[in-house]
């Protein structure tokens with residue numbers, strides 16, 4: 135069975151500083167989104183349960199071969215990468231086209247796992263867009279995965295209900311951020327990661343005509359916080375504040 | 385401007401979408417169309433709340449759990465209504481639908497949109513970006529647009545003169561998934577998004593002190609809410625009580641935040657509160673940057689003390 139996990143290369147959010155309301159991205163290392171790591175862990179657990187080959191697909195800039203090492207160390211067997219500096223800053227519809235093209239390069243993908251949303255944009259549309267491009271069934275917000283006899287039994291967790299769904303493979307799923315606790319690689323795994331197979335494609339190798347961006351960003355600024363930041367020194371002062379702000383109804 | 389079509393299987397969300405659609409209608413004259421699937425009651429309500437036309441699909445074989453079929457239905461309704469703009473709810477159901485539908489209709493798509501404005505006839509959307517660190521103002525540049533609006537970003541539409549209701553026949557694609565079972569999660573009666581006052585506890589609060597948090601919330605006429613790890617790791621609350629990017633975005637009159645560090649994924653959920661008081665034993669905690677009132681203290685003392693004073 136071929137288990138495919140799609141991961142997005144993003145700037146490490148913990149390291150983004152805000153200067154004059156603008157995010158400073160230069161010098162910020164690239165990594166995979168946190169929920170993508172849950173998707174990878176879900177793939178590893180599925181492989182442990184039913185066997186198979188675990189393939190990571192990702193699109194990003196030329197540093198992607200470096201970024202993907204972590205995923206290969208944790209448990210992916212190989213990676214199909216679209217690494218091209220022309221692929222930085224794609225929008226969701228473009229990302230979906232690239233990922234679909236990469237997945238087409240894989241012989242018989244059986245289950246393709248995405249995170250519920252990327253770490254940076256969290257828009258949650260790429261997985262289902264890829265499903266539509268490839269003509270596959272999809273189930274999002276999955277909190278449990280079982281595969282048997284070419285059928286996936288999945289629990290989709292909505293805000294107010296859990297649905298047990300059955301779909302035939304091949305299919306696409308997106309998993310919730312709390313489906314599992316991603317494992318960390320051991321030192322030997324990290325050392326071996328460099329030797330795992332990587333198929334690297336430039337945009338021109340993918341055989342697609344990438345369509346134009348569908349989104350234009352007018353501005354992207356940190357919100358201004360106009361808080362009073364008054365120090366409160368004691369419980370009595372706190373009660374006073376509640377009183378003067380009108381929250382004590384007596 | 386072309387028409388707009390709104391769809392959500394949740395009645396309250398669909399009424400909020402109507403309010404957003406009204407904004408477009410006022411600015412551009414766009415006709416407001418609504419779609420309901422196997423829900424006559426919702427069709428009647430939307431028709432009486434400002435939808436010019438409600439398209440009703442009635443087909444017992446259609447399951448809301450099959451996003452491909454629903455996307456196909458929404459697409460066909462939009463074609464019928466000549467609506468280039470589709471508003472969905474940005475709950476999980478709506479977001480799952482959004483990508484599929486956008487791909488089917490060759491539309492650009494934005495989800496988790498918290499605000500809409502018309503700039504020279506063009507729709508401008510605001511949404512959080514970079515994990516909530518920034519707020520982006522964005523436009524969809526394709527003529528077809530799919531926009532998923534965050535729940536509670538717009539008021540629900542009130543009643544208005546009745547519009548037309550039409551039955552819509554659809555061409556169904558093959559069924560690709562089977563819904564075996566549905567378990568409703570004991571819907572907590574409390575919706576923290578409706579609370580005027582929130583007492584929010586983070587990992588810097590001990591379990592024994594939660595009774596005090598509840599007592600304070602009760603005395604102030606509010607509810608208790610929490611940071612994500614308090615629900616997902618400690619399991620003291622269900623996920624319905626999480627404030628933040630992956631929880632709920634709330635705008636209470638007062639938020640008292642105790643033992644929360646103030647990571648941006650948390651603060652996006654509360655930064656629009658009217659008044660914020662924060663308690664943390666670390667004077668450098670990020671949460672203080674968001675506070676009108678900042679108290680460096682042990683949450684234990686403050687919770688017990690406030691509960692006693694307010695009892």
Ligand SMILES: Cc1cc2nc3c(=O)[nH]c(=O)nc-3n(C[C@H](O)[C@H](O)[C@H](O)COP(=O)(O)OP(=O)(O)OC[C@H]3O[C@@H](n4cnc5c(N)ncnc54)[C@H](O)[C@@H]3O)c2cc1C
Pocket residue numbers: 168169253515585586587588589610611612613614626627628629630631632642643644645646647648649650653663664665666669681682683684
């Ligand atoms: C994609 C993504 C989505 C996320 N979504 C959310 C979300 O929706 N909501 C959310 O909350 N988080 C979310 N997070 C997690 C978020 O980044 C933080 O990890 C989380 O908010 C931290 O919770 P906390 O502040 O309660 O805990 P901690 O970060 O552990 O902070 C505890 C705080 O309590 C203080 N403290 C400790 N003891 C005391 C005491 N005795 N008295 C007073 N203060 C004390 C400490 O100084 C510290 O500031 C998300 C993360 C990611 C990556």
